[in-house]
Amino acid sequence: MNSPRRLARIAGVLYLLVGIFGGFAEGFVYPKVYAVGDAATTAGNVIGNSGLVRLGIVADLFNAVVWIFLAMTLYLLLKHVNKSVARAMVVLVAIGASIVCLNTVFEFEGLRAATGAINLAALGTAGSNALVLLLLDTQHYGISIAQIFFGLWLVPLGYLAYKSAGWFPRWLGVLLIVGGACYLVDLLAAFLVPDFGKEIHAFIWIPSAIAEISMVLYLLVIGVKTVKPAARRAALVAID
Template identity: 25%
Template sequence: MIGNTEQKQLIKTARITGVWYLMMAISGILGFMVFHSQIFVSGNPEQTLTNLVELESTARIRLLFEFAIVISQALTAVWFYKLFKDSYELEAWTLGIWGMVNALAIMISAISIASAIGVANSDISVMEDKVVLIQVFQNIISNAWGIGGLFFGLWLFPMGYIVIKSKRMPVWLGRVIILGGIGYLITTFIRYAGIDFSYNRFLILPATIGEFWMIGYLLMFGIRPSNE
């Protein structure tokens, strides 16, 4: 009876984890993949400055989605720790802490977006000064996400390890997640080593598959009973 109660509580925790994870995915897709390119034009700070002034409302929506990513990432990390701490305490701590580092990396991006909006709509009269500052903020945003790829990958390792060792989720889910983590690390190193590799983005495809698989499993099934 006690075991059934504990399992029901774990399933509830797993599904809440899935909700936070889904929120993170949705806010990331909308913020980074939909709204970001409408405002921030790579290699063109002048156009970006124009967009920040003429499309200020859209820019602020982009910023709010960045807030949503930070909050949902932090909550996902906390709930993963809560889900796994009783059986795999060290790995759960590692997963939670590295997940929080992800949130901090994205918060740096959010700070830069807010600063860019502020500078673009400020009373600075010299246009060249504004353009230079916007370019700096664009680079910070890009590199916060780019170098953040290190921990976007690292936090998948304890997640995948727990799945494989516990067998409370599909073992292949854990393997795909770990493969995705490796892909993130390799992609980040290739990018910042200055290597021109046209297929670099495909290296994180296993991470995308694994994370959406994890979200779906958490929401639909939660977590299997322990075999111990």
């Protein structure tokens, strides 16, 4: 575990798993069940895809757990650059992962309400459908709140990559910071100027996606470009 290249490859595998689990839950499952503002359709989708919803919940939980292990692995890899920044990265991931886990509670309760596991006869069909939509609305906006930390953790990661004295290319560090900023701009636009946020949403994600995919590929294919200790010390002095 002391080999930087081995740690980098482990981080690459974990990062890839985060992308797979998160992409499945947020990119495949949610769009199939959540209909904005339409309680009847949302409840019907949940009932018709109950097994898929359960898989999405499990995928979200795995995603959160793997994300924390990813941050811990990157901490071990990059703490020599700046231990305080590396710790901040882990804390931001822990907060974001906690929000993701909490959101699954609302999704699971929405599933239970839709499938009759909770007795909602007193509310009637319209009332129970409205409750399902409310729970999935809460889960949906909870993911938006978690997006704060999807973006914020990339900033210290990008800084550590930039300052890594040749372990990672500087352009990758800059790209990660820009990608993190784009996450935050997308979130702020969605809450402050919703109409404009919808227009830029499809484009503002592009730098973030490029940054994270580039990091995954670099970790998996190259790992890190290690240099001799004397050369690395000289590079760190030059950067400072």
